[in-house]
Amino acid sequence: xxxxxxxxxxxxxxxxxxxxxxxxxxxxxxxxxxxxxxxxxxxxxxxxxxxxxxxxxxxxxxxxxxxxxxxxxxxxxxxxxxxxxxxxxxxxxxxxxxxxxxxxxxxxxxxxxxxxxxxxxxxxxxxxxxxxxxxxxxxxxxxxxxxxxxxxxxxxxxxxxxxxxxxxxxxxxxxxxxxxxxxxxxxxxxxxxxxxxxxxxxxxxxxxxxxxxxxxxxxxxxxxxxxxxxxxxxxxxxxxxxxxxxxxxxxxxxxxxxxxxxxxxxxxxxxxxxxxxxxxxxxxxxxxxxxxxxxxxxxxxxxxxxxxxxxxxxxxxxxxxxxxxxxxxxxxxxxxxxxxxxxxxxxxxxxxxxxxxxxxxxxxxxxxxxxxxxxxxxxxxxxxxxxxxx
Amino acid sequence: xxxxxxxxxxxxxxxxxxxxxxxxxxxxxxxxxxxxxxxxxxxxxxxxxxxxxxxxxxxxxxxxxxxxxxxxxxxxxxxxxxxxxxxxxxxxxxxxxxxxxxxxxxxxxxxxxxxxxxxxxxxxxxxxxxxxxxxxxxxxxxxxxxxxxxxxxxxxxxxxxxxxxxxxxxxxxxxxxxxxxxxxxxxxxxxxxxxxxxxxxxxxxxxxxxxxxxxxxxxxxxxxxxxxxxxxx
Amino acid sequence: xxxxxxxxxxxxxxxxxxxxxxxxxxxxxxxxxxxxxxxxxxxxxxxxxxxxxxxxxxxxxxxxxxxxxxxxxxxxxxxxxxxxxxxxxxxxxxxxxxxxxxxxx
Ligand SMILES: Nc1ncnc2c1ncn2[C@@H]1O[C@H](COP(=O)(O)OP(=O)(O)OP(=O)(O)O)[C@@H](O)[C@H]1O
Ligand SMILES: [Mg+2]
Numbered sequence: 001x002x003x004x005x006x007x008x009x010x011x012x013x014x015x016x017x018x019x020x021x022x023x024x025x026x027x028x029x030x031x032x033x034x035x036x037x038x039x040x041x042x043x044x045x046x047x048x049x050x051x052x053x054x055x056x057x058x059x060x061x062x063x064x065x066x067x068x069x070x071x072x073x074x075x076x077x078x079x080x081x082x083x084x085x086x087x088x089x090x091x092x093x094x095x096x097x098x099x100x101x102x103x104x105x106x107x108x109x110x111x112x113x114x115x116x117x118x119x120x121x122x123x124x125x126x127x128x129x130x131x132x133x134x135x136x137x138x139x140x141x142x143x144x145x146x147x148x149x150x151x152x153x154x155x156x157x158x159x160x161x162x163x164x165x166x167x168x169x170x171x172x173x174x175x176x177x178x179x180x181x182x183x184x185x186x187x188x189x190x191x192x193x194x195x196x197x198x199x200x201x202x203x204x205x206x207x208x209x210x211x212x213x214x215x216x217x218x219x220x221x222x223x224x225x226x227x228x229x230x231x232x233x234x235x236x237x238x239x240x241x242x243x244x245x246x247x248x249x250x251x252x253x254x255x256x257x258x259x260x261x262x263x264x265x266x267x268x269x270x271x272x273x274x275x276x277x278x279x280x281x282x283x284x285x286x287x288x289x290x291x292x293x294x295x296x297x298x299x300x301x302x303x304x305x306x307x308x309x310x311x312x313x314x315x316x317x318x319x320x321x322x323x324x325x326x327x328x329x330x331x332x333x334x335x336x337x338x339x340x341x342x343x344x345x346x347x348x349x350x351x352x353x354x355x356x357x358x359x360x361x362x363x364x365x366x367x368x369x370x371x372x373x374x375x376x377x378x379x380x381x382x383x384x385x386x387x388x389x390x
Numbered sequence: 391x392x393x394x395x396x397x398x399x400x401x402x403x404x405x406x407x408x409x410x411x412x413x414x415x416x417x418x419x420x421x422x423x424x425x426x427x428x429x430x431x432x433x434x435x436x437x438x439x440x441x442x443x444x445x446x447x448x449x450x451x452x453x454x455x456x457x458x459x460x461x462x463x464x465x466x467x468x469x470x471x472x473x474x475x476x477x478x479x480x481x482x483x484x485x486x487x488x489x490x491x492x493x494x495x496x497x498x499x500x501x502x503x504x505x506x507x508x509x510x511x512x513x514x515x516x517x518x519x520x521x522x523x524x525x526x527x528x529x530x531x532x533x534x535x536x537x538x539x540x541x542x543x544x545x546x547x548x549x550x551x552x553x554x555x556x557x558x559x560x561x562x563x564x565x566x567x568x569x570x571x572x573x574x575x576x577x578x579x580x581x582x583x584x585x586x587x588x589x590x591x592x593x594x595x596x597x598x599x600x601x602x603x604x605x606x607x608x609x610x611x612x613x614x615x616x617x618x619x620x621x622x623x
Numbered sequence: 624x625x626x627x628x629x630x631x632x633x634x635x636x637x638x639x640x641x642x643x644x645x646x647x648x649x650x651x652x653x654x655x656x657x658x659x660x661x662x663x664x665x666x667x668x669x670x671x672x673x674x675x676x677x678x679x680x681x682x683x684x685x686x687x688x689x690x691x692x693x694x695x696x697x698x699x700x701x702x703x704x705x706x707x708x709x710x711x712x713x714x715x716x717x718x719x720x721x722x723x724x725x726x727x728x
Contacts, residue, residue, distance in 0.1 A: 004507075005508050007628070008507070011505070012690070019491075020493070056666065059667075099684070102633070108684060114669060124661040178662050239673070284666060289688075293474040294471070311634075352644075383451040383452070388562065
């Protein structure tokens with residue numbers, strides 16, 4: 001068996017495709033656009049999910065909130081004792097946090113207290129983190145530093161509910177690569193937070209419950225609900241699932257925005273799949289009359305599908321990669337991030353799932369090849385005598 | 391049947407649209423034989439079945455009844471794959487409408503029949519160029535075929551029919567689109583091939599073709615039936 | 624020049640470029656392993672539950688921490704506030720897995 005014949009047929013196919021340069025270039029353009037969009041969505045969603053899940057892999061296993069009249073309420077710290085008596089619970093700690101609406105910048109900040117220390121080597125924080133007991137100092141996220149023009153040792157002024165202005169000295173600023181997590185954070189000590197929000201003593205925002213065995217978390221959550229009926233436990237697993245769903249939902253939204261392009265391509269593919277042009281039919285007849293076998297014709301059509309769809313796939317997927325990881329998803333960012341007063345500046349870590357790319361390849365290239373071969377089947381098997389007559 | 395018979399038909403019959411109201415009996419029980427090296431002409435009025443008989447001989451279509459034997463093989467029952475092989479190896483077909491593929495150059499058009507074979511492209515190109523040279527067409531080799539004159543188109547079609555070095559050349563109404571001078575040129579080219587030992591079958595109602603003294607066998611047709619079988623010279 | 628070889632070479636080159644990018648991203652991921660580790664540490668230290676992704680409103684800042692006194696938010700798993708939240712019921716996430724393994728279960 002020799003390859004020459006197949007190389008020749010491929011050569012002829014390309015020659016034949018070049019006869020309709022503009023039409024085929026148009027198909028490739030639309031096709032690669034479709035692949036670029038779909039590929040971008042896949043790459044972006046996957047990278048986001050991976051990053052989110054990696055980062056959230058260490059969030060508290062179980063969080064307990066209190067409900068009053070169906071609303072989220074601050075929780076008495078004393079409830080922690082009751083919870084810690086449940087078998088399997090390794091410890092309960094109160095968590096203090098809240099939102100601060102900054103009327104100057106019309107943005108919402110998230111105010112939290114530290115639950116421990118950062119290791120010395122953590123490069124994502126310039127300066128240091130305040131400890132839980134410290135007063136009058138704060139570490140802030142990059143978004144706040146930018147909008148308020150703050151640097152280390154500057155003063156961050158915040159209003160407390162009684163209308164008084166309170167000053168915090170900035171001792172730490174989170175660095176750009178961590179903005180996906182820290183963008184809008186203000187970290188202050190526990191006492192400061194209680195004063196800033198006028199929290200009564202003995203009350204926390206919610207409780208973090210440590211669990212000895214991860215697999216028991218759902219059981220413990222159920223027990224907590226039984227013993228404290230007005231509580232609401234939130235599992236880490238639920239958080240991660242929620243994020244998965246949020247990103248899938250958002251990527252669906254983007255695909256809807258580009259539904260026009262997808263529809264245009266569907267019409268194009270339909271047009272191709274439903275029939276050969278008179279010119280193509282005539283070409284096939286001539287080739288057959290000149291001694292090409294049916295299998296040669298089908299091979300030519302196969303190459304035609306390969307040439308167009310593979311070219312489009314490569315162009316599209318390379319463009320998608322550049323779009324997402326070199327240009328930070330410039331086209332999609334608005335739809336993905338939602339509107340906001342200030343946007344986090346983060347650079348995506350290029351997590352890629354080769355399996356997803358392979359799936360995209362097989363879901364675009366193979367149907368296109370099929371839609372090229374199948375309609376030409378009938379023309380390829382009919383006798384060429386029609387062409388004799390012209 | 392003489393030993394040097396290259397094409398023979400026996401009782402070959404072709405219906406179109408069999409069993410439907412628009413049924414046509416295009417060729418009706420034709421039996422004749424063509425010897426190797428014959429210069430033969432199928433003649434007859436329009437609609438008499440010349441083109442149909444030619445495409446039956448050329449293995450472009452299968453007879454409804456009867457048989458066509460080409461170079462010792464009964465083509466009427468061969469699977470399609472073998473018919474294509476016979477077309478590729480044995481015949482060179484010059485169509486009435488030429489059927490060049492627009493958008494390709496003269497040289498590329500001439501190469502088409504040999505693409506699905508194991509000859510390499512540079513080799514093919516050399517053969518095509520040599521053929522075009524022998525037909526005085528080398529200055530047009532790189533031209534796109536749409537821009538050619540009728541005579542040039544026909545020479546391209548001739549070159550394409552000859553690229554596979556066929557034993558038999560079939561031509562349908564080759565002079566229909568040509569003026570007298572070009573028609574005579576065409577006959578001269580065909581005589582040249584006959585002299586090289588090729589068998590030539592032309593379907594034509596042009597007296598300039600069938601009255602040519604070089605023609606050795608005249609097959610007359612009317613309404614699909616054989617009316618005349620005359621050997622000359 | 625044989626078009627077939629040009630095409631095959633081009634396709635091969637693209638394939639090479641694609642594999643190159645795959646390796647590049649794998650390398651970048653490895654290189655940024657420290658960043659991810661530091662991020663994880665921050666998340667653990669501050670006991671954060673949500674990434675700071677959407678700031679358009681309080682109730683979108685922490686999708687996992689349902690904030691029932693805000694507009695439109697009616698379920699911890701409710702994935703959007705408008706308009707799907709008001710038209711369709713929040714999906715039941717307990718059955719669906721995620722495409723991503725969340726460490727150990
Ligand atoms: N595909 C077809 N379907 C139906 N009828 C056909 C078909 N091809 C040919 N015919 C009919 O068969 C008859 C013979 O046609 P054919 O083309 O062989 O004649 P011809 O001798 O070549 O005529 P001309 O000199 O005009 O080329 C005609 O009546 C024609 O209408
Ligand atoms: Mg005819």
